[in-house]
Amino acid sequence: MIACSSAADSEAPRQGNKEDSAPVTDAPRAPDRRDSGVEPGTGRRDAAASSSKKDAAAEADARSGALDAAVDTTRPEPSEDARTPSADPDAATDTPAPGSALPPLTDPGAKGPFEIQVEETLEGLSTHILIAPKELGRDGIQHPIVVWINGAGTSSTSYRAMLDNVAAHGFFLLDDKQSNFEVEPEVEAQRAAIDWAIAQAAKAGGPYYGKLDTKRIAIAGQSLGSVSTFGNVGDPRIKTSIHIAGGLLGNPQGVDESWMKGLHAPAAFLCGDRDTNGLPRVKRDFEGAPPTVPVYFGLLAGVGHTDEFNKPNGGRWGRIVIAWLRWQLADDVNFAKFFTGTDCEFCKGDWMAMKRAID
Numbered sequence: 001m002i003a004c005s006s007a008a009d010s011e012a013p014r015q016g017n018k019e020d021s022a023p024v025t026d027a028p029r030a031p032d033r034r035d036s037g038v039e040p041g042t043g044r045r046d047a048a049a050s051s052s053k054k055d056a057a058a059e060a061d062a063r064s065g066a067l068d069a070a071v072d073t074t075r076p077e078p079s080e081d082a083r084t085p086s087a088d089p090d091a092a093t094d095t096p097a098p099g100s101a102l103p104p105l106t107d108p109g110a111k112g113p114f115e116i117q118v119e120e121t122l123e124g125l126s127t128h129i130l131i132a133p134k135e136l137g138r139d140g141i142q143h144p145i146v147v148w149i150n151g152a153g154t155s156s157t158s159y160r161a162m163l164d165n166v167a168a169h170g171f172f173l174l175d176d177k178q179s180n181f182e183v184e185p186e187v188e189a190q191r192a193a194i195d196w197a198i199a200q201a202a203k204a205g206g207p208y209y210g211k212l213d214t215k216r217i218a219i220a221g222q223s224l225g226s227v228s229t230f231g232n233v234g235d236p237r238i239k240t241s242i243h244i245a246g247g248l249l250g251n252p253q254g255v256d257e258s259w260m261k262g263l264h265a266p267a268a269f270l271c272g273d274r275d276t277n278g279l280p281r282v283k284r285d286f287e288g289a290p291p292t293v294p295v296y297f298g299l300l301a302g303v304g305h306t307d308e309f310n311k312p313n314g315g316r317w318g319r320i321v322i323a324w325l326r327w328q329l330a331d332d333v334n335f336a337k338f339f340t341g342t343d344c345e346f347c348k349g350d351w352m353a354m355k356r357a358i359d
Contacts, residue, residue: 101139101140101141101142102141102169102170102326102330102332103170105169105322105326105332105334108319108320108322108323108326108335108338109313109316109318109319109322110313111165111168111312111313112165112166112167112168112169112170112322113168113169113170114133114134114135114138114167114168114169114170115133115134115135115168116131116132116133116134116164116167116168117130117131117132117133117134118130118131118164119132120177122196124196124199125174125192125193125196127176127177127189127192127193128174128175128176128177128189128193128196129156129174129175129177130172130173130174131156131160131163131164131166131167131173131174131175132167132171132172132173133167133168133170133172136172136207136208136211136212137210137211141170141211142210142211142212142213143170143171143172143211143212143213144170144171144172144213144216144217144218144325144329144330145171145172145173145174145194145197145212145213145214145216145217145218146166146171146172146173146174146217146218146219146220146325146329147173147174147175147190147193147194147197147217147218147219147220148163148173148174148175148176148219148220148221148225149175149176149179149186149189149190149219149220149221149222149224149225149226149228149229150175150176150178150179150221150222150223150224150225151179151221151222151223151224151225151245151246151306152179152180152181152223152224153179153180153181154178154179155177155178155179156175156176156177156178158309159175159222159309159314161309161310161311161312161313161314161315161318162309162313162314162315162317162318162321163175163314165313165314165318165322166314166318166321166322166325169322169325169326170330171325171329172197172208172212174193174196174197176189176190176193179224179225181224183224183227183228183231183255184231186221186224186225186228186231187228187231187232190219190228190229190231190232191232191235194217194219194232194235194237197212197214197217198212198214198237200212201214202214214237215239216239216329216330216331217237217238217239217329218238218239218240218241218242218325218328218329219232219233219235219238219241219242220241220242220243220244220321221242221243221244221246222244222245222246222309223244223245223246223305223306224246225244225246226243226244226245226246226247227243227246227247227248227251227255229241229242229243229246230243230248230255230259230260230263231256231259233259233260233262233263233264233265233267234259234261234262234263234264235262236264238264238265239265239328239329240265240266240267240268240324240325240328240329241263241265241267241268242267242268242270242321242324242325243267243268243269243270243282243285244270244271244317245270245271245272245275245278245282245305245306246278246282247269247271247278247280247281247282247283247284247285248260248281248285249281249284249285249287249288250280250281250284251281260285260288260289260290261290263289263290263293264290264293265293265328266293266294266295266296266328266358267289267293267294267295267296268295268296268297268298268320268324268328269282269285269286269289269295269296269297269298270282270297270298270300270317270320271297271298271299271300272299272300272301272302272303272304272305272307272308273299273300273301273302273303273352274302274303274304274305274307275303275304275305278305279299282297283297286354286356289356291356291357292357293356293357294356294357294358295355295356295357295358296324296339296346296353296354296355296358297353297354297355298320298346298351298352298353299351299352299353300316300317300350300351301350301351301352302350303316316350320346320351323335323338323339323345323346324339327339339353339355339358340355340358340359341359
């Protein structure tokens with residue numbers, strides 16, 4: 001069961017409660033040189049990539065048209081005074097995030113400052129691995145918690161470039177070792193991981209005692225992992241959620257769509273514009289989310305179902321994930337401007353965005 005599937009998904013036989021894509025297609029693939037339009041070994045764009053201005057304009061119009069149907073035209077634009085200035089990626093961030101004490105950060109796409117540890121075996125949580133800062137609690141930091149679910153049939157290794165960097169930015173991350181093809185078990189396993197982290201933070205004498213911020217918990221996932229994450233958005237302990245390439249509403253495998261009604265915390269819905277099967281479902285999630293809940297929908301140009309994750313630090317997915325977590329989980333107001341305003345960082349260039357209750 002999955003909402004955002006690759007082209008191969010529509011050809012694969014569906015069984016039981018499986019994700020749209022087979023395991024081999026759900027694993028992130030190596031970057032395709034054709035996607036970048038860069039001629040190997042030259043650093044120059046090849047002739048196919050150097051399209052005319054007319055072609056570029058037509059492509060931009062097509063991308064814009066893909067989003068038009070979901071825009072809420074009844075919602076007034078915020079006043080000029082209420083808009084947050086657009087992000088300047090070169091501007092210095094001199095003040096630590098209020099309440100989180102994470103180190104100052106300018107570029108969310110950069111490698112994080114923490115050396116990380118990876119624990120493959122966790123007492124009391126056999127389904128997950130831990131990826132976290134090696135020196136937990138340094139400088140009195142209480143680390144926000146992130147619980148990630150992989151796509152169907154994939155292991156934690158499929159997303160490690162991105163997940164390792166999330167930990168390197170100071171987040172305490174739990175990832176399921178091996179995702180299957182069933183949504184319900186993933187929902188339960190994610191909930192168990194949340195319970196485990198909270199219990200460990202309160203366990204006197206334990207390695208995580210007093211070092212985790214149990215008031216700041218995020219849940220996230222890709223593909224089937226995104227769909228499964230909706231099963232826990234109603235948990236009052238959740239401060240935010242991130243859903244990449246996986247839509248709940250109208251999913252062809254059938255899921256409990258009432259989960260969407262429980263969404264109470266800010267959410268990011270992300271999909272690539274080449275993920276043609278999944279894009280309509282992710283848009284439908286944006287439309288169907290509770291109207292008072294802050295929601296951001298980001299459409300990334302030139303990206304399919306499993307692209308980007310194997311790039312350094314998770315590529316463009318990794319960059320937006322870190323920025324969202326800094327803002328919504330670590331309460332770093334410096335990153336609000338990456339998402340708010342009419343000219344925000346993730347509203348232009350490779351990104352097209354729709355937003356509700358954010359600006």
